[in-house]
Amino acid sequence: MVCAPSAAVFAAPKKAYDLSPVQVADGLWMIEGSTEYFTSENGGAIVNCALIETGTGIVIVDTGPSRRYGEALLEVARGLNGRGVTAIVITHHHPDHFFGNQVFGATPIHALPETRALAASEGDGFADNMYRLLGDWMRGTEPVPPNADIASSLLEIGGRTFQTLPLSGHTGADLALLDQKTGTLIAGDLAFLNRAPTTPHADLDAWRAALSTLEGIDAAAILPGHGPLDRSGQSLTQTRAYLDWLEATLEDAALEGLDMVEIMASELPPEFAGMGAMPQEFHRSVAHLYPQIEREALPLGN
Amino acid sequence: MKSVYLMAAVLLSAPALALDEPRTPLSDPLQSGMWSYHQKNLLGDPEKIEFDDRVIVSAPASAEDSFNVPVLVDATALEDVQQMVFLVDYGPIPKILTYWPEQAEPKISFRFKIDQATPVRAAVQTGDGVWHIGSTVIDAAGGGCSAPAAAYASDDWEEHLGKVYGRVWPDRGRVRMVVDHPMDTGLADGIPIFIIEDLELANEATKEKLARLELYEPVNEDPAFTFYFPDGALGSEVRVEGRDNNGNEIDALISAVVSQ
Ligand SMILES: [Zn+2]
Numbered sequence: 001m002v003c004a005p006s007a008a009v010f011a012a013p014k015k016a017y018d019l020s021p022v023q024v025a026d027g028l029w030m031i032e033g034s035t036e037y038f039t040s041e042n043g044g045a046i047v048n049c050a051l052i053e054t055g056t057g058i059v060i061v062d063t064g065p066s067r068r069y070g071e072a073l074l075e076v077a078r079g080l081n082g083r084g085v086t087a088i089v090i091t092h093h094h095p096d097h098f099f100g101n102q103v104f105g106a107t108p109i110h111a112l113p114e115t116r117a118l119a120a121s122e123g124d125g126f127a128d129n130m131y132r133l134l135g136d137w138m139r140g141t142e143p144v145p146p147n148a149d150i151a152s153s154l155l156e157i158g159g160r161t162f163q164t165l166p167l168s169g170h171t172g173a174d175l176a177l178l179d180q181k182t183g184t185l186i187a188g189d190l191a192f193l194n195r196a197p198t199t200p201h202a203d204l205d206a207w208r209a210a211l212s213t214l215e216g217i218d219a220a221a222i223l224p225g226h227g228p229l230d231r232s233g234q235s236l237t238q239t240r241a242y243l244d245w246l247e248a249t250l251e252d253a254a255l256e257g258l259d260m261v262e263i264m265a266s267e268l269p270p271e272f273a274g275m276g277a278m279p280q281e282f283h284r285s286v287a288h289l290y291p292q293i294e295r296e297a298l299p300l301g302n
Numbered sequence: 303m304k305s306v307y308l309m310a311a312v313l314l315s316a317p318a319l320a321l322d323e324p325r326t327p328l329s330d331p332l333q334s335g336m337w338s339y340h341q342k343n344l345l346g347d348p349e350k351i352e353f354d355d356r357v358i359v360s361a362p363a364s365a366e367d368s369f370n371v372p373v374l375v376d377a378t379a380l381e382d383v384q385q386m387v388f389l390v391d392y393g394p395i396p397k398i399l400t401y402w403p404e405q406a407e408p409k410i411s412f413r414f415k416i417d418q419a420t421p422v423r424a425a426v427q428t429g430d431g432v433w434h435i436g437s438t439v440i441d442a443a444g445g446g447c448s449a450p451a452a453a454y455a456s457d458d459w460e461e462h463l464g465k466v467y468g469r470v471w472p473d474r475g476r477v478r479m480v481v482d483h484p485m486d487t488g489l490a491d492g493i494p495i496f497i498i499e500d501l502e503l504a505n506e507a508t509k510e511k512l513a514r515l516e517l518y519e520p521v522n523e524d525p526a527f528t529f530y531f532p533d534g535a536l537g538s539e540v541r542v543e544g545r546d547n548n549g550n551e552i553d554a555l556i557s558a559v560v561s562q
Pocket of ligand 1: 092094170189198225
């Protein structure tokens, strides 16, 4: 043996999520994620999850970015209610919202049919990228798509009833849930607050229409997909204002003949510059949206 | 799969090649294992070559879309630029594009398909024969080079082939254009290489040649460029002509938009 590894190597702690549930309504807890982008420090704990008490156990809405996160979430649920987890609901197919699924075994995992299909077709590609971004936090994580369709406007679990709103715009299928007992709207990634909205699968017109639908609900509180709990509706107005600004900025850039790198170098307005995950999310959105926008803005030359 | 094998072959042969020093060994600021190989084989082992901060390569630190990685190269701090060669250190096909700016500024924006995290280089040759090298690093999830073009998802792609969308801003010395083309690398299973090879810009009124490009496989599907010109170099109309490797001709007239 040449040299023995120092004790410090073995003492390095396993990376662990520190999830603290905060009660935001009667029998409804929120786990609030960081508003950062994915980093090897935050382990992808950038998403909000909800835990809701029912007569048969806890319903979890969105299971986080990794197997280890799902395990931590299961511990939290057990601490809240002796009956454990009775069902899962997934708002949409983005990896930070469903990669904890594999921990929950045979528990029903509800989602819109298109979300189930997208999670199945895109899960492996997402996993490659998440392993690259998060490293050891992802150890043992395998994407498990939701296993049950949400096909009616009311979902009843253990005596608690949720209105289901099948929308789209952030992705091809975005579910919002209204808890009828407390009037809490779980908006998924249709609503962001003080954190830049993400657009890899966005349809901006559909997203704005979905926001109009959510604005029409007189919710007591809105739990956005990312960012703090919203009791005033500002997550919806802020998300709309950002999408409007983003689209107008890219359309103006196309009329000026700018390249993506030039747009990325431009300064953000103060109202959006302070959002979490800026300027990374703006740069990502330029990549997602600009090719199509400029194609429509440039005249055909032959 | 094919790109993986090609890459492995390059990596395996790298140690032997590293012993075979270029005529003018450089100290690569990015310390990539592949630079001296490209210096010899892709640039022809020039004697007069240096890393030069006046060649600025701007790109996002991480590629959000492996199929459309934007790059802006600015060598306007150099005098008398003859040609600009853009390449990646790591990828199944390292050479992206050669640009002869002619009447244009030595500055260009383009997009390319990235296969893995890699340094991106701009090798800029001035009239005295010296090569000036600028670099940046782009991180990537990868796979951009070996997937089929998205165009085949729609069945009317052939109607769009060679369509040019573009606009001229004469007073700002700027031309922006997008050319519809699958730009197949030949690395996706069962899809042969199918790329635009040449593009040329000319002043429609004077017929004067303005700039010229040679494209290689890594240029993105539906190539998109911004060209930059000194004051007074552009008229209100630019003729774009080109050709792909299957002999299809590209011919378009792009114009300034008169504001109403
Ligand atoms: Zn999302």
